[in-house]
Amino acid sequence: MKTNLQTETFTCPSCxxxxxxxxxxxxxxxxxxxxxxxxxxxxxxxxxxxxxEEIKGIVEKLGYPVLDIKSR
Structure with a gap:
């Protein structure tokens, strides 16, 4: 499965x-x-x-809010 998450803007390449x-x-x-x-x-x-949802949770736990999720 492929999942795409749209996040808030990243501020640095280390993100x-x-x-x-x-x-x-x-x-x-x-x-x-x-x-x-x-x-x-x-x-x-x-x-x-x-x-x-678990992938979203991991990204958000790292401090990057997820605005949208699309899976296919």
């Missing part, structure tokens, strides 16, 4: 590494990529191991 490192270390996440300029987080994951 990208922090989010990608945390998401990529989660069981069930195949790939996580942060797009700095568009403030999007794209995650490919196994829905049976981690769902979109």
């Amino acid at each position: 990208i590494k922090k989010i990608e490192r945390n998401l990529n270390s989660q069981e069930g996440v195949d790939a996580a990529k942060v797009l700095f300029n568009s403030s999007k987080v794209k995650v490919e994951h196994d829905e049976n191991q981690i769902n979109a």
